[in-house]
Amino acid sequence: MTVTVRRWSAAVFAATLLTPGLVACNANGTADPAASGSVTPTASGSAIAPSGNADAKQALLNSTNEIRKGNFRFTMAGAGSTAEGQVHEPSQSAQMKVTIGDPSSDLMMNLDLIHAKPDSWVKLDLGGKSASSIPGRQKLNLGKYQHLDQTRIKGNKALGFDFDKVDPAGSEVLTQGITEVRQTGEGTYAGTLDVSKAAEAGSVDQTLITALGPQAKSVPFTAKLDPQGRLSEMVLQIPAAGQTAAQDIKVTYSDYGNAAAAQKPSADQVVEAPQEFYNLFS
Numbered sequence: 543m544t545v546t547v548r549r550w551s552a553a554v555f556a557a558t559l560l561t562p563g564l565v566a567c568n569a570n571g572t573a574d575p576a577a578s579g580s581v582t583p584t585a586s587g588s589a590i591a592p593s594g595n596a597d598a599k600q601a602l603l604n605s606t607n608e609i610r611k612g613n614f615r616f617t618m619a620g621a622g623s624t625a626e627g628q629v630h631e632p633s634q635s636a637q638m639k640v641t642i643g644d645p646s647s648d649l650m651m652n653l654d655l656i657h658a659k660p661d662s663w664v665k666l667d668l669g670g671k672s673a674s675s676i677p678g679r680q681k682l683n684l685g686k687y688q689h690l691d692q693t694r695i696k697g698n699k700a701l702g703f704d705f706d707k708v709d710p711a712g713s714e715v716l717t718q719g720i721t722e723v724r725q726t727g728e729g730t731y732a733g734t735l736d737v738s739k740a741a742e743a744g745s746v747d748q749t750l751i752t753a754l755g756p757q758a759k760s761v762p763f764t765a766k767l768d769p770q771g772r773l774s775e776m777v778l779q780i781p782a783a784g785q786t787a788a789q790d791i792k793v794t795y796s797d798y799g800n801a802a803a804a805q806k807p808s809a810d811q812v813v814e815a816p817q818e819f820y821n822l823f824s
Contacts (some may be wrong), residue, residue, distance in 0.1 A: 549589070581697050598723045598731055602765055605773040606717055606784050613801050614706035618745060620780070620791035622647075627655075633803035634659035636703050636772065638710065648672045656687070658806050663687040665807075678818030687807035688815035711793040712743025713776055719761060721761040729767040734760045737778075745778065745791055772798055 608614070612631025618624065625639035635658040643650040658664065660816035665687045668676065676682075695701040703710075719740045723733030737746050739756040749759050762779040778791040 548637045555602055555822050579800075595723055595733075598725045598733070599720050601716075601725075601767065601771065601772070602717045602720060602723060602731060605765075606709075606714040608770075608772045608798050609713060609795065611798050611799070612705070614795050615797040615801055616710060617620075617794045618711055618792070620745070620778075620789060625710070627710070628797075628801040629710070630801045630806065631705065631708055634705055635804035636705075636708075637719045637804040643670060645669050646671075649676075654687075655701070656807060657701075657705075658804055659705055660692060661806070662690040662692065662695065662701070662703065663807050663812060664690060664815070676822065678816070678821065681816045681818045683813045683816070684820075686813045687769050687811050688819055689812050690815050691820075695818055698823060707742075711745040711776075712740065713773055713793060713795075714746065715740045715743040716763075716776065716778075717773075726764075729769070729771075731765045731767075733763060735763055735778075737761050745793055768798075770798075 582619075612629050615626075615628045617626045622644070623640070623642045624639040625638055626638065629636045635656075637657070638653075638655045640653045640655065641651070642653075647670045649672050652667040652669075654665040656664070656708060665685070666682060667684060668679065668682070681743070682688075692702075716735060716737070719736040721734050721736050723731050726732050732824055736759045737743075737754070738751050741748050754761075758786055764775075764777045764779070765773065766775040768774045773795055775792070775794045777793075780789045780791055
């Protein structure tokens with residue numbers, strides 16, 4: 543048996559696919575005003591009319607400016623997988639903890655990735671029904687941090703980190719692909735975006751875009767900004783397609799300017815990653 547992880551990125555860990563339609567529905571099947579763009583009451587009870595498309599789009603474009611400074615915490619979730627971590631550009635370091643699948647899956651992975659330029663390490667835990675059948679599993683140094691060869695992980699979205707593109711989710715690229723948006727409340731927005739223009743974003747990949755076909759040009763999303771106008775949440779609404787169930791891809795940001803430097807693993811906890819490890823992600 544051969545188990546290979548292909549085209550995995552920190553946010554999309556499998557092909558997740560969309561359906562058309564912008565108006566969301568709540569549990570009883572009626573239209574959700576926040577998604578449809580109707581007048582929405584604020585917390586104080588007053589009503590806000592949806593803003594114009596241009597103003598709303600500019601607000602979302604501006605909301606990613608702080609991300610470029612590379613000092614924040616983040617979470618991502620989608621396709622039965624989750625990731626959380628921090629980016630600290632001042633120290634040229636980052637850390638991500640990723641879970642792919644669950645114990646009932648054929649293969650479950652927990653990865654603790656640490657990047658401190660110019661080095662990277664990963665601790666790998668395996669589970670799931672087929673974990674014992676992975677070729678070379680006994681050589682994967684489970685429980686240790688494996689030091690990674692940068693020449694072998696360059697361009698690998700699963701293992702590498704580009705300090706020139708510090709956002710694992712690529713929200714700046716996503717907002718640039720917005721095709722329609724309106725303000726639905728205080729700091730809240732809804733609309734559609736063209737993910738075919740966002741292949742470099744970590745929260746989508748080319749496999750997803752190809753599977754969507756024409757629907758890739760009109761993907762429903764919602765977004766929230768914090769009181770300082772910075773992006774705090776973006777949700778891509780992924781309806782069912784083919785054999786893939788409907789789901790959301792959700793990204794959040796917090797602690798702007800207050801993230802901590804990633805801590806390098808101690809020398810006694812580090813081994814060099816073997817060939818079997820790279821085979822798993824080839």
